[in-house]
Amino acid sequence: MTAAEENAANPRFAEALRELGLGDLIPQVRRFPDATRTAAEAAAAIGCELSQICKSLIFAADGVPVLVLMDGASRVDVELVRRELGAEKVTRAKADLVRETTGYAIGGVPPFGHRTKTRVLADRSLLDHETVWAAAGTPYAVFPMDPKALIAHAGGTLVDVREQTP
Numbered sequence: 001m002t003a004a005e006e007n008a009a010n011p012r013f014a015e016a017l018r019e020l021g022l023g024d025l026i027p028q029v030r031r032f033p034d035a036t037r038t039a040a041e042a043a044a045a046i047g048c049e050l051s052q053i054c055k056s057l058i059f060a061a062d063g064v065p066v067l068v069l070m071d072g073a074s075r076v077d078v079e080l081v082r083r084e085l086g087a088e089k090v091t092r093a094k095a096d097l098v099r100e101t102t103g104y105a106i107g108g109v110p111p112f113g114h115r116t117k118t119r120v121l122a123d124r125s126l127l128d129h130e131t132v133w134a135a136a137g138t139p140y141a142v143f144p145m146d147p148k149a150l151i152a153h154a155g156g157t158l159v160d161v162r163e164q165t166p
Contacts, residue, residue: 010137012103016113020153029136029143037107037139039072046133046142049073053142054126054134054150056109058098058118061087065101069111069122069156071132076123077163084121084159107139112154122156 008031009017017025036042039053046052053072058065059081066085068076082090098106103115111120111134126132126147133142134150151158 008136008141009143010104010108010110010141013110013113013137016110020112022153025143025145029141031138031141033140035107035139036135036142042133042135042142043072048133049129051125052129052132054111054132054147056102056111056135058093058101058109059090060093060097061085061090061119065093065097065116065118066090067102067111067114067118067120067154067156068161069120069126069151069154070162071123071125071128074123074125075163077161080159080161081121084161085119104135104137105139108135108137108141110135110137110143111150111156113137117155120151120154120156121159121161122151122154123162124158124160125162126151127158 008029032045043050051071051073055070057068131144132147136143
């Protein structure tokens with residue numbers, strides 16, 4: 001493995017991949033000169049459909065962090081998340097809570113390999129693709145993975161929390 005390949009992923013995320021027995025993904029991490037912080041930026045850089053991007057979004061459910069994995073073309077319906085969790089109130093987590101919970105900054109949060117264990121909800125829409133792309137711990141790096149394997153490694157529960165368009 002070249003130094004460039006090793007450096008494409010955030011070192012903490014590369015270590016998490018090795019610990020999960022997924023070290024073979026490290027050479028598949030792609031780093032881009034421009035940020036892939038948003039799903040649209042990532043899809044454009046990779047050359048894939050927007051819905052093939054797996055967004056890792058942290059919410060606070062009654063103050064407790066929860067990770068929602070959502071396809072890049074969709075928005076999370078916070079009310080559906082609230083009902084799924086049986087919570088009183090669900091809000092988008094602030095940047096400091098995201099970093100404290102995951103160890104990564106917004107725009108680079110991977111679907112697993114976080115600092116703390118959180119509940120994970122994965123929207124069924126991710127299963128519409130053979131491969132999805134997710135952040136590799138930095139706003140400049142992504143990796144490909146089968147969505148079923150990604151959800152399994154994240155410890156995700158399959159749910160329907162996508163905002164429905166009228």
